[in-house]
Structures are given as C-alpha cells and as structure tokens.
Amino acid sequence: MTNRPRWGVNAAVNRRSVLVGLGAVGAFLAVDLGAVAYANKWIGSDSARTTFLNGFRTVNGPQLGFRKNHAKGLAVSGYFESNGNAADLSRAALFRPGQVPVVGRFSLSGGDAHVTDAPGAPRGLGLAIGFPGRGQWRTAMLNLPVFPDNSPRGFYDRLLASKIVPGTGQPDPAATKAFLAAHPETAAAMDIIKKHPPGKGFGDSTFRSLNAFYFVNDAGVRTPVRWSLVPQQNSAPAPRSGNANGLFDALIRQLRGGPLRWHLLVTIAQPGDPLTDATLPWPDDRQSIDVGLLTLTAAATEAPGNARDVNFDPLVLPDGIEPSDDPLLSARSDIYAASYRQRTGEPKSPPAVQVSEVGP
Template sequence: MIGLGAVGAFLAVDLGAVAYANRWIGSDGTRKVFLDGFRTVNGPQLGFRKNHAKGVVVTGYFESNGNAQDLSRAAVFRPGQVPVVGRFSLSGGDAHAPDTPGAARGLGLAFGFPGRAQWRTAMLNLPVFPDNSPRGFYDRLLASKIVPGTGQPDPAATKAFLAAHPETAAAMAIIKKHPPTTGFGDSTFRSLNTFYFVDHADVRTPVRWSLVPQQNTAPSPKPGDTNGLFDALIRQLQGGPLRWHLLITIAEPGDPLTDATVGWPADRRSIDIGLLTLTGVATEAPGNARDINFDPLTLPDGIEPSDDPLLSARSDIYAASYRQRTGEPKSPSAVQVTEVGA
C-alpha cells in the first residue's frame, strides 16, 4: 500500500508538464514533428502514450542501503524506504499490438513523494540504446513503418537508414548478442544515458544505473495470448513481490558520457545501492501511473543530467506527448489485470 497512497499526488505535479509542453511546442515545432511521426507510423492511438503505448501499472517501494550517500546527496539514497509508482511497457506506439518477445521492454519509475526529492527514471532492458541523437531516433521511427500486406518495414527504407546511421547499425549488433529473457520479471533494466551523482561538496561523478532482478526466472507467456508478456508478469506478481537490486556503475576517464549507443567496459566499478520491491499491479486507469509522465529530467537535488542530447529531447517529447494524450478521449487498456487468472 505504500505505493498506492502516493499515486494521486504524482498526478498533480504532472500538470506542470502541460505548461512546459506549451512553451516547447511554441518554439520551433520540433516536438510536433515527432508527434506527427508517431502518428504517421502508428495511427492516432488516442489517449495513449505515443511510444511505449502498451503497459501495466505497478506499485511498491525502494529501500536504500545508504551506499550511495558518499556520491550523492539525494534524499532518496538515505537509508530507509520511499514509495515507488511504476509502469512496465513494450516499445512501439500501438497500444493494442500483440506482445512480441523481441520488443524492447520498458520500466518507468517515480521514487519518493511528489514535490519532495522526487526522482523519475525510464529504463530499457537493452544493453545499449539504438540511437545517439534525436534525429537518429526520428529517422529510425519513420523507417520502421509497416508496409501494408507484408507486416514488415520496407527493406529499402531500413537499408537506407542503417547506411545513414552506422552508430545504430553497430548498436543493433550489440543488442542482437544479448537476447531478451523470458519475461519482465527476470529482465535487467538500464538507464543507458549517463547522469551525474553530486555529493555535498558538489563533486560530480558520472554514472549509469541498472536494476538487476533478484528472481532468476519468469513464467513463459501462454501460446496464443496476445498479452502474453504482460499476463505472465501479472501472474508472477499475484504470487508475491518481485525485487531488483539497484546498481550504479561509475565511469572512468575516456568512457563515453554523451553516446548511449556505446556501453562501458564490463570491469567498471558497480555499487549496489538498494532494493526495489514491487508488490502491486493494476490496469492503467485514471488516478494511477497511466497519467504519470516518466520524465528522465525530473531529478532530485543530488542527481544531474549529462550533456547527452537524448535526455533533453526525451524530456521535451514526453511533455508534448503528455499534453496531447491528456486532451484526447480515453479507451480501455489492452491489458486488464482482473481478467488474468493464475
């Protein structure tokens, strides 16, 4: 219940995103270009997020062990518990698309109490991100448009995109070497972008973070279940809490800080800074995480963004998407928790 009590308060904070999105859209129209691109590829999808449209809400808590306090003054890292509201999702803008094992799995989390040391993060189960620039993401989005009658993107468009973006071709080769796990519950989720932890002396340490599952397995999706990955997650959570260790990895000189397509060497120092425990799951609905904007730049004092260009772009586009979908008519989520049996 610790997470459920905080959900409504998060929504009030998100109203500020509407004003921010208004200013943003009124500048150069770049945000509108992205939203139009999502609509071109996925259709209207009224009332849903324009990417990672399909999802399910989770609640729980984070228990810090205090190991991050030497690197960050953020209150969330003091020993003790804070509530967490989150959302598991699959990449793509079709809110009713059948689950596919190869789709990137997302986990958005909001830590703490709104307006007081709030921290939001949006992570993926990938080892690296496919793009290192907003333009690269946009070009990949358009190249992914399905050709009617084939069920696949246009091979010529894909070839041309990869030729123009060798960084994505290299990232995709890395991603292919790390096949996804069975489900959400046994997936590792990563920030992929670099941030800075800032201590009480204003010393900044570049870090990336990851959530490493304590459970080693997840139930397999049932054959023929179009919501197989989500339904398996729901059944797993109905059987008891799921837990992930939160690890931070510290960069060394020369490690890329502004290119999410490049991973850091495996020998970099990592520190376990606490345990995420998820205890509840719910269908997306008014008053829960359906209406939370998991803006990666909603950061508490003690965490700062790097100069990675994806961070500001993600923040701006998330805000514009939030503004747009809050003004659209709503439809039921494809994932209905109460309909999932053991």
C-alpha cells in the same frame, strides 16, 4: 566505500523489433508542469515537438488517449529501500537508509497500444521513486544493453523507417537499408543488442538507464554514472501460446505469487567513457555499487490515479542527481511532455492489458 573514482565539477534483438520499438494524479500533474519548463533545454522548439508527434501518428495511427511510444503498458506499485551505499556519491534524500514509495509502469516499445506481445520487443520500466514535489526521482529504462540512437534525429529517422508496409507485417526493406546506411551508430548498436537476447519476461529482465547522469554529493563532487536494475529472481514464467498479452499476463501471475525485486546498481564511469552517446557501452570492468532494493508488490490495469497518468520524464530529478549533456535527455523530456499533454486531452478507451481478466 573508499577509493571510488570521482570526477570534479569541471572534469570532463531482433532488427525488426528494435526498429518498430523503441500517488494522486493532481500531485503528479503539478510536478510535471513545473519540471518540464524548468529542466528542458529543448522546450522552445514547437516545430520539433510537432514533427515527432506527427511522426508517431504517421507510423502508428492516432492511438487516442495512449502514450505515443511505449503505448502498451501495465501499472505497478511498491517501494524502494536504500541501503545507504550511495550517500557519499549523491546527496539525494532518497539514498539515505530507509524506504520510499514507488509508482511504476512496465511497457513494450512502439506506439501500438494493442499490439500482440513479441518476445523480442524491447521492454520498458518507468519509475517514480519517492513523493511528488519532495525530491522525487523519475527514470525510464529499457532492457537493452545500449540505446539504438545517439541523437534525436537518429531516433526520428528510425521511427519513420519502422513504418509497417501493409500486407507484409514488416518495414520497407529499402527504407531500413537506407536508414542503417545513414546511421552507422545504430547499425553498430543493433549488433550489440542482438548479442544480448532478452529474458523470458519482465520479471527476469535487467533494466538500464542507458543515458549517463551525474550523482552530486554534499561537497559538490559530480560523479558520472549509469544505473541498472538487476532482478533478484532469476526466472520468469514463459508467455502462454496464443495469448496476445502473454508477457504482461505472465508478469501479473508472477506478481500474484509474491513481490518481485531488483537490485539498483550504480556504475561509475572512468575518464574517457562516453557520457553523451547512449549507443556506446561502458567497459564491463567499471565499478558498480549496489545502492538499494526495488520491491514491486502489486499490478493494476492502467487507470486514473496510477501510473497511467504519470509522465516518466527523465529530467524530473531530485537534488543530488543531474543530467549529462546527452542530447537525447532534453529531447526525451520535451517529447514526453508533448505526448503527455496531447493524450490527457484525448478520449480514453480501455487498455489492452486487463488485470481482472487474467486467470490463474
């Protein structure tokens, strides 16, 4: 664990799929309402929140009671076991050797809560690691090598360009062309994404933070990092033909066969690596440290008391992890909070993925 690069306190798939995509409830709610007001740089922008929520509704319809993005999902639970390797990078208590509980949610990108699973659709994994109100860490990751956008405006423009034209099942080609011409950073990111085809399912997918953060140790040294969850299992069952919930049902069956595990790798930036642009990858030779093992043991239909009502706000961070200045982080936090507040006040209907209905 020596000779790690440090920066001091003052140092500096498929094109259609990408366009279309992208504890007790009371305890989680108390954390959510306090954390949003504390952490969010964009919190005062009512117009921005309304604009995004209206955009999701325009593209996907009302989707009452569901998340406005990553609407289709499955709750999971398990634990994270730290090996202590991150202790000199971060003072976060959850990086001390030992286990903490995990509540999580697998999802598909996009705002249609009953969409048919598509093999190329970006897959998400949200995690709440540790105890609510006691240094919990929340992270929302994707199985992509880079994020398609580097600004809130870029995300919003891509959202509108993704609207399906009735009768075609596809976005308007002219809207897609105009969007990519206006956002060359997304065109470049999509080229990178297409070179990294996804695995068969959720169980063999690598999930990445994509945004940069800082780990802060006891001495106050801030180390810029990104993280990823790399699967210990090297395969996943293929979705069954004709099954609208094929990816999720395959995950449920895989979990019934035993726990699924991912190594948490923390990658350390070097000076000059981009910290505020998630469309740009870091070089492959950057040092990565295995800091622990995520073990998921059970899946459950989304319902009160599990991940359904957790806001996986990326700015809910324990002492020892701090956000970078990436503009997507504050925007994500704000829109997640707005979506959370909106859906909790809406009528609920059954989610598409029902664990009890999945056969052997």
